[in-house]
Amino acid sequence: MATVTESLIHEAPLVIAGRPLRSRLMVGTGKYRTNRQMVDAIHASGAEVVTVAVRRVDLDRSNEEGVLHHLDPNRYLLLPNTAGCYTAEEAVRYARLARAAGFTDWVKLEVIGDQDTLLPDVAATIDAAKTLIDEGFTVLAYTNDDLITALRLEDAGCAAVMPLASPIGSGLGLINPYNIRSIKARLAVPVIVDAGVGTASDAAVTMEQGVDGILMNTALAEADEPVRMARAMGLATEAGRLAYLAGRMPRRERAVPSSPLQGMLA
Amino acid sequence: MNAIEIHLNGEPRDVPEGLSIEELLRRFDLQPRMIVVEHNGDILRRERYGEVRVGPGDALELVHFVGGG
Numbered sequence: 001m002a003t004v005t006e007s008l009i010h011e012a013p014l015v016i017a018g019r020p021l022r023s024r025l026m027v028g029t030g031k032y033r034t035n036r037q038m039v040d041a042i043h044a045s046g047a048e049v050v051t052v053a054v055r056r057v058d059l060d061r062s063n064e065e066g067v068l069h070h071l072d073p074n075r076y077l078l079l080p081n082t083a084g085c086y087t088a089e090e091a092v093r094y095a096r097l098a099r100a101a102g103f104t105d106w107v108k109l110e111v112i113g114d115q116d117t118l119l120p121d122v123a124a125t126i127d128a129a130k131t132l133i134d135e136g137f138t139v140l141a142y143t144n145d146d147l148i149t150a151l152r153l154e155d156a157g158c159a160a161v162m163p164l165a166s167p168i169g170s171g172l173g174l175i176n177p178y179n180i181r182s183i184k185a186r187l188a189v190p191v192i193v194d195a196g197v198g199t200a201s202d203a204a205v206t207m208e209q210g211v212d213g214i215l216m217n218t219a220l221a222e223a224d225e226p227v228r229m230a231r232a233m234g235l236a237t238e239a240g241r242l243a244y245l246a247g248r249m250p251r252r253e254r255a256v257p258s259s260p261l262q263g264m265l266a
Numbered sequence: 267m268n269a270i271e272i273h274l275n276g277e278p279r280d281v282p283e284g285l286s287i288e289e290l291l292r293r294f295d296l297q298p299r300m301i302v303v304e305h306n307g308d309i310l311r312r313e314r315y316g317e318v319r320v321g322p323g324d325a326l327e328l329v330h331f332v333g334g335g
Contacts, residue, residue, distance in 0.1 A: 028335030038333065053334025056275045056327065057301065059294050066330040068300050083334050097329050100302045100309045168335070195335075217335030 011245065014212050016190050017106070017138045017159040019077075022048045024207070025237040026079070026192065028217025029053075032226060035070045041220050042071070045230035050076040051108055051215065053083050054098050073103050079140070081108040086121070088128035095132055107132060108162070108194075108215075110142040118168040122149040126156055133157040142194050145179040147186060154189050161187055162194035162215060165206055169218045171198030174206045181209050200229075200236035207240025208248070270322040283322075287315040291328070302329050 013020040026049040032038035042050055052067045071078065080098030082091040088111060095107040111128055113121030120143050129139050133156060141153045145163040153161045163183055166172035173196060174180065184191045190212035197203050197216045206214055214237055223229035269280040281290065287310060291298055303310040304327040310318060320326065 029333040030335045032333065051335055052331040054302075054329050055332045057294070057296060057330050059275060059328070065332065066300050067333055068331055078331065080331065081334055096309055097302050097304060097327075098331075100311075101331065102312070215335075 009242065011241075014190060016140070021077075021213075022046070023234065023237070024213035024241055025203075025234055026051065026213060026215040027220060027230070027233075028215070029067050029071070030217050031221035033221075037226055038221075039070050041226040041230040042076070043230075044227045044234070045220065046234040048077055049079050049215075051079045051081050051217070053081055054094050077106070078103050079106050079108050080104070081142075082110045082128075084112070085110065086112050088124040088131065091124070091128040092131050095128075095137060096135075099137065104138075105136060106138040106140065106159075108140050108142060109158075120144055120164075122146065125149075126152050129153055129156045129158055140192065145176050145183065147179065147182050150183045150187055150191075154187050158189060160190040160192050160212075162192045164195040165193050165202065165214075166196030168195040170196055171202075171219060171222075172196055173198050173202035174209070177205070177209050180206070180211060184210050184212075197233075200232040203233050203236035204240035204243070207237055208244045210244050213237070270320070272320050272323065273325040275326070275328055281320060285320050287318050287320070287326075290320060290326070291315065294328075296328065300330055303327070304329070 014024050023046045025045055025047045027042055027045050027047040028051045029038055082094040085091040085094055091111045098107060099105055109129055111121045111124040112118055122144055125141055125143055129141050132139050139158045140160040140162055141158045142162045143149050143153060150161045165174040192213040192215055193206050193211050194215040197214060197219050203214055220226045220230050268283045270283050271278055271280055287303055298315055306325050
């Protein structure tokens with residue numbers, strides 16, 4: 001029987017497009033030193049949603065490079081991305097190819113606007129989202145930490161909106177907590193912070209803003225020990241979520257004793 | 267058997283005339299269930315890999331899932 005304590009600690013799972021997910025942490029599969037390390041890190045993270053990219057097969061190399069050789073699509077929800085696409089048309093083409101693989105109609109939509117910063121082209125992202133949603137895709141849209149764009153993506157029918165913490169692969173952490181909070185306050189669909197988290201404290205601080213989840217890749221893949229970092233990120237995501245639900249104490253500019261002032265010896 | 271030139275993943279390649287998509291994948295040691303094929307701009311359903319044959323000048327893209335964020 002669930003005790004009161006357990007009911008306070010275990011909340012209902014995050015649900016996206018009707019699907020309950022076993023973790024609020026989502027992870028990528030890119031840039032690991034070995035496939036073994038990738039598989040172990042993903043396992044250690046506790047994530048269920050795992051992103052993958054769509055690319056040409058390298059015809060001159062072994063056929064063992066595909067991610068499906070290493071990850072069981074029955075155990076993980078493989079979420080294809082449109083990373084590397086710079087136009088709405090290109091992103092739509094990649095999404096269609098991904099869906100044709102036959103695993104999911106979910107897509108992490110990403111339309112990049114600039115090579116140096118990898119910041120999203122938000123107008124093209126909204127266009128592509130509309131096309132894909134018309135075609136029956138479940139769209140999780142990567143976007144800037146801009147409230148108006150987030151609202152437009154929700155209006156377009158996106159199943160989740162994924163504002164960045166900071167640029168992709170930067171590891172700079174959550175640069176603008178206010179923007180993320182304002183997006184979370186206004187959207188009904190889940191808000192997943194995607195990109196920029198560097199270490200466990202970044203993940204906790206991000207979750208403490210009240211968002212529904214985090215997606216990360218480089219922070220795990222480029223850690224000295226990805227498996228340890230993956231576990232740390234899983235714990236930090238959960239810790240940040242619980243701290244948000246618990247509600248933090250007020251900040252004060254002066255000390256307040258924790259022990260009674262009464263009963264001191266004369 | 268005559269060879270024809272096709273554009274395979276952006277590169278010109280000579281393949282035997284009359285080759286099916288399924289045979290093409292086998293030549294490169296690729297498992298059909300791991301691959302998505304775009305044939306002249308259209309995604310080809312997997313059930314059709316056996317019947318569709320490549321013709322001269324065809325553009326084929328063979329894609330799969332790789333690591334990404």
